Amino acid sequence: MTGTWTLVGPLADIPRQGARVVKTRNGCIAVFRTAEDEVFALNDSCPHKGGPLSEGIVHGTSVTCPLHAWVFDLNSGTAQGADVGQVPTWPARVEGGQVYLDIGQLG
Numbered sequence: 001m002t003g004t005w006t007l008v009g010p011l012a013d014i015p016r017q018g019a020r021v022v023k024t025r026n027g028c029i030a031v032f033r034t035a036e037d038e039v040f041a042l043n044d045s046c047p048h049k050g051g052p053l054s055e056g057i058v059h060g061t062s063v064t065c066p067l068h069a070w071v072f073d074l075n076s077g078t079a080q081g082a083d084v085g086q087v088p089t090w091p092a093r094v095e096g097g098q099v100y101l102d103i104g105q106l107g
Contacts, residue, residue: 005093005100011037014099019054019063022101029090030054031099032074034061039099040074041090048085 014020014033021044022029028044030053038061044054051067061074071080072087079085091102 004103006103008092008099008101011039011094011097011099014039017058019056019058021052021054024103028054029101030063031092031101032058032063034058034074037094039092039094041092041101042072042074042077043087045087046070046072046085047079047087048083053087 008022008031011033014031016033017035019030019032022031029041030044032040042053044052046053046065046067048070049067051065053063053065055066056063062071062080063074064071070083070085072078073080077087077089093100
């Protein structure tokens with residue numbers, strides 16, 4: 001692996017179509033796992049009302065905010081549909097059954 005990757009933990013610890021929160025010095029990051037075992041990482045706060053995206057519903061490669069149903073693309077962090085907004089995303093990967101975040105991107 002290239003970059004500054006840090007171990008988050010086993011992929012099996014993140015439920016399919018769910019998330020796990022990772023606390024960093026720059027705030028909380030939600031690490032999502034799709035039904036196909038893809039992983040994505042976004043800031044854990046919806047720009048609309050600060051809802052915890054980690055508690056949202058994961059469908060395909062999107063997550064729906066639990067507070068006001070804004071839908072975000074897990075690849076880009078961009079709100080979909082009529083809603084306007086975006087959350088920062090972070091590089092995430094799975095290697096050997098373990099999830100890693102690129103902490104070099106966390107600042």
